[in-house]
Amino acid sequence: MNDSFKPKIIYFLCSWCGTGGSETASAFGLHYPENVLPFRVNCTGSLSTVYILRAFLEGADGVVISGCHPGDCHYNNGNFRARRRVAIIKSILDTLGLEPERIWFRYVAHGEGKRFVDTAAEFNDYIKKLGPNPLKTRRDI
Amino acid sequence: MSKTLYIDENVNDGIKKFLRCILENGKVKGVLTLINEGEKIAYSLISNPELIKYTVPLYPIMPLNAARSLSHITLSEPISEPIAVVIKPCEIRAFIELVKRSQGSVENIFFISFTCGGVYPIKMNVNGKINEKIDNFWRLIEKNEIDADLRASCKVCKEFIPYNTDMTIFLAGNKEINNQCRIFLNTDRAEDFAESTDGNIVQDKINTELIDELKVKRLEERKKLFEDKKIEKLGLEGLIDIFGRCISCHACGNACPICYCSLCYFDSQESEYKPVDYESELEKRGAIRVPPNTVTYQVGRLIHVGISCVGCGCCEDVCPSEIQLSTIFIKGSESIQEKFNYIPGKNPEELIPISTFDIKEFPEVET
Amino acid sequence: MRGAIFKIEKDFDKEIRNFLKKTIVKKFFGAILIPCKVPANDSYAYLLIRDEALIEKASILPPVMPIQGGRVLKSFTRLGKIDAKVAVIMRPCEIRASIELSKLEQVDLTNVTLISVDCPGVIPLSDYLEDPVKGTDTFKEAFKTWESDSVRELCKVCYNFTLTGSDLHIGILGSEQGNLFLIPVSEKGRNLLDFFNINYENDISSWENIVKKKEDERKIKRKEFRENLRQEIEGIDNLLKTFSDCLNCHNCMRVCPICYCRQCFFDSDALNLPSTNYIKRAENRGSIKFPPETLLFHLGRMSHMITSCVSCGSCEDACPVSLPISRVFSFVAENVQNLFNYVPGMSVKDPVPTITYEEEELKEFENPYIETYNIQRM
Numbered sequence: 001m002n003d004s005f006k007p008k009i010i011y012f013l014c015s016w017c018g019t020g021g022s023e024t025a026s027a028f029g030l031h032y033p034e035n036v037l038p039f040r041v042n043c044t045g046s047l048s049t050v051y052i053l054r055a056f057l058e059g060a061d062g063v064v065i066s067g068c069h070p071g072d073c074h075y076n077n078g079n080f081r082a083r084r085r086v087a088i089i090k091s092i093l094d095t096l097g098l099e100p101e102r103i104w105f106r107y108v109a110h111g112e113g114k115r116f117v118d119t120a121a122e123f124n125d126y127i128k129k130l131g132p133n134p135l136k137t138r139r140d141i
Numbered sequence: 142m143s144k145t146l147y148i149d150e151n152v153n154d155g156i157k158k159f160l161r162c163i164l165e166n167g168k169v170k171g172v173l174t175l176i177n178e179g180e181k182i183a184y185s186l187i188s189n190p191e192l193i194k195y196t197v198p199l200y201p202i203m204p205l206n207a208a209r210s211l212s213h214i215t216l217s218e219p220i221s222e223p224i225a226v227v228i229k230p231c232e233i234r235a236f237i238e239l240v241k242r243s244q245g246s247v248e249n250i251f252f253i254s255f256t257c258g259g260v261y262p263i264k265m266n267v268n269g270k271i272n273e274k275i276d277n278f279w280r281l282i283e284k285n286e287i288d289a290d291l292r293a294s295c296k297v298c299k300e301f302i303p304y305n306t307d308m309t310i311f312l313a314g315n316k317e318i319n320n321q322c323r324i325f326l327n328t329d330r331a332e333d334f335a336e337s338t339d340g341n342i343v344q345d346k347i348n349t350e351l352i353d354e355l356k357v358k359r360l361e362e363r364k365k366l367f368e369d370k371k372i373e374k375l376g377l378e379g380l381i382d383i384f385g386r387c388i389s390c391h392a393c394g395n396a397c398p399i400c401y402c403s404l405c406y407f408d409s410q411e412s413e414y415k416p417v418d419y420e421s422e423l424e425k426r427g428a429i430r431v432p433p434n435t436v437t438y439q440v441g442r443l444i445h446v447g448i449s450c451v452g453c454g455c456c457e458d459v460c461p462s463e464i465q466l467s468t469i470f471i472k473g474s475e476s477i478q479e480k481f482n483y484i485p486g487k488n489p490e491e492l493i494p495i496s497t498f499d500i501k502e503f504p505e506v507e508t
Numbered sequence: 509m510r511g512a513i514f515k516i517e518k519d520f521d522k523e524i525r526n527f528l529k530k531t532i533v534k535k536f537f538g539a540i541l542i543p544c545k546v547p548a549n550d551s552y553a554y555l556l557i558r559d560e561a562l563i564e565k566a567s568i569l570p571p572v573m574p575i576q577g578g579r580v581l582k583s584f585t586r587l588g589k590i591d592a593k594v595a596v597i598m599r600p601c602e603i604r605a606s607i608e609l610s611k612l613e614q615v616d617l618t619n620v621t622l623i624s625v626d627c628p629g630v631i632p633l634s635d636y637l638e639d640p641v642k643g644t645d646t647f648k649e650a651f652k653t654w655e656s657d658s659v660r661e662l663c664k665v666c667y668n669f670t671l672t673g674s675d676l677h678i679g680i681l682g683s684e685q686g687n688l689f690l691i692p693v694s695e696k697g698r699n700l701l702d703f704f705n706i707n708y709e710n711d712i713s714s715w716e717n718i719v720k721k722k723e724d725e726r727k728i729k730r731k732e733f734r735e736n737l738r739q740e741i742e743g744i745d746n747l748l749k750t751f752s753d754c755l756n757c758h759n760c761m762r763v764c765p766i767c768y769c770r771q772c773f774f775d776s777d778a779l780n781l782p783s784t785n786y787i788k789r790a791e792n793r794g795s796i797k798f799p800p801e802t803l804l805f806h807l808g809r810m811s812h813m814i815t816s817c818v819s820c821g822s823c824e825d826a827c828p829v830s831l832p833i834s835r836v837f838s839f840v841a842e843n844v845q846n847l848f849n850y851v852p853g854m855s856v857k858d859p860v861p862t863i864t865y866e867e868e869e870l871k872e873f874e875n876p877y878i879e880t881y882n883i884q885r886m
Contacts, residue, residue, distance in 0.1 A: 136793075
């Protein structure tokens with residue numbers, strides 16, 4: 001593992017559960033790696049596939065998406081729709097040979113501060129093992 | 142008399158040397174020019190001086206009018222640190238027209254252009270035919286002749302001397318391109334940049350004889366083209382014949398540097414046919430083409446952009462139906478521009494004729 | 509399957525035209541949407557016809573597909589149905605696109621009877637325009653053999669060339685034996701045949717057998733095509749090379765029947781970034797290509813419409829720099845659509861995967877949580 005490599009990780013959190021998880025984490029004083037950049041979206045179901053792709057193509061080393069657990073979505077089914085979109089993107093990237101494993105999808109509930117922090121840390125370690133996103137330095141993109 | 146920078150190389154290597162110099166000594170942050178890394182040629186914004194050796198600034202190819210890219214970068218805010226751009230005269234003119242329409246800003250852009258010998262259709266870059274042609278192209282420049290395979294719009298272009306540039310490279314109309322790189326310095330900024338490089342700056346007289354000769358040749362081609370296509374006698378029937386194969390993809394508008402609207406009127410809800418429109422057309426004519434309004438779109442677009450059309454020929458290059466659009470647009474815009482005595486992109490201070498008026502003009506259009 | 513068998517004298521084209529003429533004269537249909545030659549005789553365009561005399565100029569199977577039929581039908585019915593009943597004669601992929609669009613609420617099929625025809629493929633537009641007369645001959649050749657090399661790349665490996673979600677299907681495969689097959693699929697189709705007292709209870713296994721044989725042949729070809737294409741485009745280097753010529757003209761999106769948005773995300777202001785962003789990116793990478801974000805455009809568009817991609821090949825036809833877009837899209841579409849067991853345009857009933865969901869599915873795309881992760885780490 002290359003210790004000097006600090007991956008840039010984009011963490012999309014839905015505003016009801018994922019963000020809530022990060023708030024709970026802060027209430028308990030839990031820490032997550034500072035190179036994980038959280039982004040709040042209204043609902044993971046409202047997150048367009050283009051933004052995930054854009055983060056990925058412009059050189060983010062990894063993208064995580066966290067919404068509510070099944071059945072908990074504030075808008076009833078946003079998380080199920082998000083899962084379909086993530087499936088579509090990962091399937092596209094897989095078909096084209098573009099490392100779909102750099103995108104993660106995991107449910108985090110409002111009260112699960114530890115789960116949020118663990119996910120950030122686990123993904124960070126995982127990406128460190130994978131190495132930097134090769135698209136980061138491409139000039140012809 | 143004007144100040145001229147001489148670099149002791151052929152014209153291609155000379156300009157590359159100059160670009161590398163200004164990038165290395167920090168005069169500019171980046172250079173936008175054509176680059177040939179691998180097989181294909183594309184515009185690129187370069188900030189690493191090592192990459193300058195791959196550039197082909199004077200290559201006779203225009204993938205997409207660079208004015209579109211410049212407007213894309215500078216639309217939300219002007220560029221904060223200086224960059225140099227090496228683009229063709231019509232691209233600068235188109236960009237000036239866009240700036241007049243508040244679609245960009247010239248701030249901090251250092252314009253380098255050249256007396257342009259024309260470009261080849263983009264298809265020749267794709268199928269690699271350009272590699273066979275390129276040596277011949279430089280030879281024809283030296284001979285001051287026009288290649289028959291150039292874009293139709295380039296063969297008949299009469300505005301191949303750039304306006305509003307900081308530097309003008311002497312390419313077309315120069316017999317010595319293989320031994321010398323002559324760059325005219327038009328602004329103080331250009332002189333400052335030139336002094337920071339190791340070329341010779343001299344007071345020089347421009348010999349315009351060959352340029353005038355080329356212009357005459359191009360004007361002859363122009364006359365011939367319009368006569369061949371019988372463009373003045375088209376009428377509605379002729380237009381229907383030409384545009385009948387149009388597939389309404391509106392690619393021409395998308396590629397046109399002047400068509401800047403993010404939603405074209407002809408794509409908008411206003412121009413959409415409602416069921417009752419179809420019904421009444423059916424009653425009236427017995428049949429109607431779907432989607433309707435092919436000729437209306439083309440003529441409508443000509444009316445919208447005609448005043449600023451720079452005749453770059455990008456519309457024809459991207460047309461999947463291979464309609465000879467540039468001929469019609471060059472002729473149509475010429476007649477509009479003549480009415481107002483306006484050359485698009487020549488003078489940045491001059492207002493676009495359609496955004497201004499004179500109280501006492503055009504009495505002949507009043508009835 | 510059951511259908512009507514027509515004995516035909518000379519060419520099927522004339523036979524069908526006569527039938528269509530009858531439907532207009534008898535006022536069963538108020539209008540017919542069908543491809544016709546343009547006045548200059550160098551291309552084809554869809555014409556909505558009420559005057560039965562004009563049907564004479566129509567062409568059931570034109571050699572080219574300048575505008576995808578789905579787009580035509582969208583332009584015609586997006587704002588609602590017209591009062592008259594309309595018959596639409598299209599190729600199977602055009603029918604499928606129309607059905608996808610109707611599910612996306614861009615096409616109103618209420619008064620429309622979709623009539624599909626067995627399709628031998630189409631000639632690429634640029635090849636045809638080079639010499640329309642020669643193009644027509646090439647197509648005639650393709651029509652005879654059904655295995656021509658001069659048709660669109662995707663047509664060569666298309667196995668959805670026949671019966672799809674249409675109301676009435678015209679089987680012309682095997683028409684050399686003097687038979688033409690009319691196969692009603694839905695209530696609308698049966699109504700039409702009932703109106704003209706056509707018996708559609710005949711056995712059409714001769715047609716079915718030929719179709720089956722061709723389908724199997726094409727499926728084998730398709731497998732081969734997928735394997736070759738995979739080697740050509742897989743991986744970052746290959747993919748970027750494939751798309752390196754892109755001019756960002758968005759023509760592929762303009763002609764795509766499924767891309768129905770009036771204003772595409774990639775044409776909107778969302779990607780008008782401040783100039784500093786571009787300069788910064790150029791500094792980070794040494795240089796950036798202009799126009800920027802071409803790969804983002806293709807992958808983004810792909811992620812938006814791929815579940816409904818009908819593999820018609822219109823995008824590749826319209827590309828000014830001849831990128832293999834349609835092949836890449838069709839290749840990816842097959843994988844994504846398999847994920848949802850979805851074949852676009854086969855039926856009005858199955859919803860488009862992106863607008864629906866199931867609670868228990870796609871578990872393999874979730875990343876399960878390991879409770880003890882941090883404890884293990886310490």
